[in-house]
Amino acid sequence: MRKTYLGEFEEVVLLTVALRFEQAYGVAIQEAIQEQTGRSISISAVHATLHRLQDKGFVNSFMGGATAERGGRRKRFFTVTPAGSRALHEIKEQREQIWQQIPAKALQWKVL
Amino acid sequence: MNKPHYPPAWVDRLLESFCAAHLLEEVQGDLHELYGKWVQQYGVRKARWLYVWHAMKFFRPYAFKRNKNRYSMNLTAMLQNYLKIAFRNLQRDQVFSLINVGGLAIGLASCIILLLFVDDELSYDRFHTKKDQLYLVWMNQIKPNGEISTNETTPNALAEAILSSVPEVVNAGRWDWGGEHLLAYGNQSIKKNGNFADPSILQMFSFNLLAGNPETALDDPNAIVLTRSVAKALFGEEDPLGKMVRMDEQTDMNITGIVADPPYHSTLQFDFLLPWQYAVNLQHGAGEPNWRNFSFRTFVELSDKASVTEVNKKIRPLVQQHSEQKDITLMVQPFTDWHLYSEFRNGIPVGGRVEYVRLFLIMAAGILLIACINFINLSTARSEKRAREVGIRKIAGAARTALIGQFIGESLILSALSLTVAVLLIHFTLPYFNLLFDKHLTLEYGNPLYWSVGFILILFTGLLAGSYPAFYLSGLNPLRIFKSNLRFSKSTLRPRQVLVVFQFAAAIVFTLGTLIIYQQIQFIKDRPIGYNIANLLEVPIEGNLYGKSELLREELLNTGAIQSMCVLSNPMVGGWTSTWEVEWPGKQPDGNISFVQLATAYHFTETYGVEIVEGRDFSEDYASDSSAILLNEAAVAAMSLTNPIGTQVKWQHENRTVIGVFKDFIKGSPYQTVQPMIIGFMPQRASVIALRLDNSRSISDNLAQIERVFKNLNPTYPFQYSFVDARYEQKFVTEQMLGQLSGLFAGLTLFISCLGLLGLTAFTAMQRTKEIGVRKVLGASVVSVVALLSKDFIRLVLIALFLATPIAWSIMHRWLQSFAYRIELQWWMFALAGLFAVLIALLTVSFQSIKAALMNPVKTLRNE
Numbered sequence: 013m014r015k016t017y018l019g020e021f022e023e024v025v026l027l028t029v030a031l032r033f034e035q036a037y038g039v040a041i042q043e044a045i046q047e048q049t050g051r052s053i054s055i056s057a058v059h060a061t062l063h064r065l066q067d068k069g070f071v072n073s074f075m076g077g078a079t080a081e082r083g084g085r086r087k088r089f090f091t092v093t094p095a096g097s098r099a100l101h102e103i104k105e106q107r108e109q110i111w112q113q114i115p116a117k118a119l120q121w122k123v124l
Numbered sequence: 125m126n127k128p129h130y131p132p133a134w135v136d137r138l139l140e141s142f143c144a145a146h147l148l149e150e151v152q153g154d155l156h157e158l159y160g161k162w163v164q165q166y167g168v169r170k171a172r173w174l175y176v177w178h179a180m181k182f183f184r185p186y187a188f189k190r191n192k193n194r195y196s197m198n199l200t201a202m203l204q205n206y207l208k209i210a211f212r213n214l215q216r217d218q219v220f221s222l223i224n225v226g227g228l229a230i231g232l233a234s235c236i237i238l239l240l241f242v243d244d245e246l247s248y249d250r251f252h253t254k255k256d257q258l259y260l261v262w263m264n265q266i267k268p269n270g271e272i273s274t275n276e277t278t279p280n281a282l283a284e285a286i287l288s289s290v291p292e293v294v295n296a297g298r299w300d301w302g303g304e305h306l307l308a309y310g311n312q313s314i315k316k317n318g319n320f321a322d323p324s325i326l327q328m329f330s331f332n333l334l335a336g337n338p339e340t341a342l343d344d345p346n347a348i349v350l351t352r353s354v355a356k357a358l359f360g361e362e363d364p365l366g367k368m369v370r371m372d373e374q375t376d377m378n379i380t381g382i383v384a385d386p387p388y389h390s391t392l393q394f395d396f397l398l399p400w401q402y403a404v405n406l407q408h409g410a411g412e413p414n415w416r417n418f419s420f421r422t423f424v425e426l427s428d429k430a431s432v433t434e435v436n437k438k439i440r441p442l443v444q445q446h447s448e449q450k451d452i453t454l455m456v457q458p459f460t461d462w463h464l465y466s467e468f469r470n471g472i473p474v475g476g477r478v479e480y481v482r483l484f485l486i487m488a489a490g491i492l493l494i495a496c497i498n499f500i501n502l503s504t505a506r507s508e509k510r511a512r513e514v515g516i517r518k519i520a521g522a523a524r525t526a527l528i529g530q531f532i533g534e535s536l537i538l539s540a541l542s543l544t545v546a547v548l549l550i551h552f553t554l555p556y557f558n559l560l561f562d563k564h565l566t567l568e569y570g571n572p573l574y575w576s577v578g579f580i581l582i583l584f585t586g587l588l589a590g591s592y593p594a595f596y597l598s599g600l601n602p603l604r605i606f607k608s609n610l611r612f613s614k615s616t617l618r619p620r621q622v623l624v625v626f627q628f629a630a631a632i633v634f635t636l637g638t639l640i641i642y643q644q645i646q647f648i649k650d651r652p653i654g655y656n657i658a659n660l661l662e663v664p665i666e667g668n669l670y671g672k673s674e675l676l677r678e679e680l681l682n683t684g685a686i687q688s689m690c691v692l693s694n695p696m697v698g699g700w701t702s703t704w705e706v707e708w709p710g711k712q713p714d715g716n717i718s719f720v721q722l723a724t725a726y727h728f729t730e731t732y733g734v735e736i737v738e739g740r741d742f743s744e745d746y747a748s749d750s751s752a753i754l755l756n757e758a759a760v761a762a763m764s765l766t767n768p769i770g771t772q773v774k775w776q777h778e779n780r781t782v783i784g785v786f787k788d789f790i791k792g793s794p795y796q797t798v799q800p801m802i803i804g805f806m807p808q809r810a811s812v813i814a815l816r817l818d819n820s821r822s823i824s825d826n827l828a829q830i831e832r833v834f835k836n837l838n839p840t841y842p843f844q845y846s847f848v849d850a851r852y853e854q855k856f857v858t859e860q861m862l863g864q865l866s867g868l869f870a871g872l873t874l875f876i877s878c879l880g881l882l883g884l885t886a887f888t889a890m891q892r893t894k895e896i897g898v899r900k901v902l903g904a905s906v907v908s909v910v911a912l913l914s915k916d917f918i919r920l921v922l923i924a925l926f927l928a929t930p931i932a933w934s935i936m937h938r939w940l941q942s943f944a945y946r947i948e949l950q951w952w953m954f955a956l957a958g959l960f961a962v963l964i965a966l967l968t969v970s971f972q973s974i975k976a977a978l979m980n981p982v983k984t985l986r987n988e
Binding site: 039042056059060078079081083086 | 147150151152153155156157158160178184186187
């Protein structure tokens with residue numbers, strides 16, 4: 013089977029789902045991304061990405077936790093699936109492997 | 125923040141309108157939650173704007189997507205259920221299904237075969253690459269009686285004249301009527317049909333030259349271009365190019381080209397082509413350019429942008445300009461129209477084979493319609509059984525559209541099934557049709573056009589046939605279905621009665637047509653021919669036979685195989701020439717008559733068995749007979765001669781004496797009246813030898829002996845003969861074909877109509893089950909119940925008969941008008957066809973009604 017590709021924004025969203033473990037739903041994820049990366053993302057983009065991740069099998073979802081401020085509507089909570097977890101680990105390991113091999117002089121400049 | 129702020133409701137509604145239902149809750153939830161935050165952060169005004177903006181951003185593909193996982197299982201289950209129910213229904217009532225699918229299949233098969241005919245007719249001469257620029261020159265001649273006769277015969281000088289005086293014409297070529305020639309190479313010899321053609325012909329028409337140069341192949345007067353099959357027959361595997369063939373035992377012709385056999389869809393057919401220059405050298409009438417002999421076809425190729433009206437204007441007076449014949453004008457017609465539009469009245473094309481094309485298209489549509497009507501009838505008849513299913517489905521929540529889809533789908537499946545059966549039917553019957561109608565129709569399984577036509581047919585019949593039951597049944601109220609035994613009102617029966625009447629009317633028209641066509645053919649066949657066609661043999665005069673007829677006659681008589689022999693200018697069944705140029709004493713100045721002219725020598729009446737009514741036949745005893753003629757009775761009457769014998773008649777530019785009058789015999793069409801005829805004594809014009817066989821001996825013995833004599837005198841030519849009775853029979857081919865076709869369609873429409881009737885009877889019998897039960901309990905006999913059920917249907921058939929009679933009468937009356945010698949339409953024909961239809965209908969109806977009448981009332985009345 014072809015390995016499913018994980019895009020940069022998808023990776024960020026997937027990491028955020030893990031970050032907000034058991035509390036990961038649309039608005040919460042949007043806020044977390046804002047906090048962590050400073051990126052302002054529209055809610056529709058988050059939704060679209062979450063559903064794409066679900067189609068790819070990296071997250072699961074269930075409905076629950078209705079609140080008054082949502083007009084009694086339930087939230088869709090997302091959890092990372094084993095496949096999603098494996099994909100994140102793999103990316104991380106690949107990056108680290110590359111980082112370790114980069115000569116120190118090659119990347120002298122960084123954010124202070 | 126006491127009062128909670130709500131986001132604009134219209135945005136929510138908008139969201140609801142486009143967002144997929146299963147996503148709506150989370151989307152709206154998140155948006156509302158964010159709205160609350162925005163209100164706190166930016167105030168209501170900006171929050172509202174942000175809300176609109178972010179809601180709008182959901183206008184993206186993901187939000188429209190229907191959740192696959194949620195419904196797809198159900199959908200396949202429903203489709204599976206539909207299919208299952210469809211096949212169970214087919215299985216439950218196998219006779220019904222057979223009738224339904226079979227009827228539709230037969231209808232589709234006939235429709236497709238007719239379409240194949242049409243396609244075949246329309247594809248003639250379309251293979252020439254220059255087809256849009258090629259035209260054929262037609263000649264209009266005003267006859268002495270004022271009519272215009274139109275023929276594709278032109279003088280040999282025309283092509284030159286057109287090229288020099290009509291600038292729009294880029295190429296012109298002549299083509300003669302063709303003739304048989306003997307070709308010999310080594311010890312192989314065959315007789316084949318060749319045409320003289322101008323060199324330009326090979327450049328204008330796209331006959332596929334396999335070897336040789338199309339520009340020069342016909343330049344040399346002794347060149348010959350063979351078709352591949354002729355080349356193969358003469359040379360086998362040898363390369364024929366550059367070799368010589370001997371033609372007619374006279375000339376050696378140099379093979380300059382090999383052409384593929386003309387396609388089947390070519391009006392121009394030939395076995396080999398000869399250069400026009402050869403005909404000129406032969407002085408074959410094609411010789412010196414002249415404007416008197418109208419014996420050749422002229423084809424022209426116009427430049428791309430030429431206007432046909434302009435060309436016609438310039439071509440029209442060419443004959444008048446070059447000759448004294450002022451009654452002749454010319455015109456061009458597209459070459460591709462030649463096959464379809466070859467009949468003219470007063471110089472205007474009035475049709476030709478295109479009439480068959482139209483007729484076939486109408487018949488195809490008619491048959492398909494009748495078959496579809498049947499399908500509707502039968503499906504509706506069964507709908508009572510399906511009504512309960514519809515009720516249950518509706519209660520379980522089926523939407524009307526789903527039900528319509530189900531029924532249309534079922535009828536699409538049935539029509540696809542029918543088409544498959546139809547294709548099988550066609551596959552196996554097509555060879556028979558090709559034989560019957562002398563066609564080369566094939567189903568091209570690899571042709572996407574055929575597939576798309578098939579697909580359209582399925583869609584068309586499926587939708588048409590399925591629409592009535594689909595819309596009617598799906599519209600039923602479930603409450604009504606279950607409350608009582610469903611009663612279809614009279615209004616649903618009425619359209620189906622109309623359909624049955626329509627079907628039977630068509631069937632009766634076809635039946636009458638068949639009956640009348642066969643009556644007419646029989647009538648013509650029984651018509652006295654005027655000579656004895658049995659045991660009569662005709663052999664062409666060719667090779668060494670010219671001028672040896674006396675020797676031949678002597679030798680043949682010695683063998684005892686024949687009783688008599690004579691020579692004739694034309695075969696008795698076949699072509700002839702006619703002339704207007706005849707003068708006789710007492711002729712009115714405007715009294716021109718067209719005479720059929722034949723030339724013969726001695727023993728004509730004896731050999732053919734023509735009866736002399738006055739005077740005598742040509743005889744060796746009178747030297748003056750070399751300038752004598754015979755007339756037929758029609759000629760005597762037309763010339764108003766009271767005492768014909770001894771009359772001086774000027775014919776063929778010389779004065780001749782009438783020595784005998786013979787009884788009229790049929791020379792041309794047996795359907796027409798006999799034309800005035802002159803038979804002159806002109807042995808030099810003879811082209812046919814007629815032999816009266818001695819019928820006391822076996823035909824094969826006779827033939828063997830005759831062949832020996834012929835072979836002896838004319839060794840290189842194969843002995844070719846034809847029996848006059850067999851050729852006479854050929855004259856009925858077209859009408860016989862029409863009769864067979866009409867018979868076939870009569871059978872088909874009757875069959876399909878009966879299926880429709882069967883369906884309708886079954887339906888009413890089912891409706892009236894209880895009524896019949898009650899009647900039987902009260903003492904009604906089986907006969908009376910059968911009569912009760914059949915009465916209505918017989919009435920329908922009678923109405924159909926009533927409608928069909930005038931239609932059939934007018935069609936057949938018009939058809940008969942084209943024959944001078946014809947039967948009269950009589951009432952008994954209509955009565956017979958009507959009786960036939962009523963009987964068949966009665967048979968069909970009784971099958972069902974007897975079944976209904978025999979049913980045990982206990983069973984029918986038990987469950988209420």
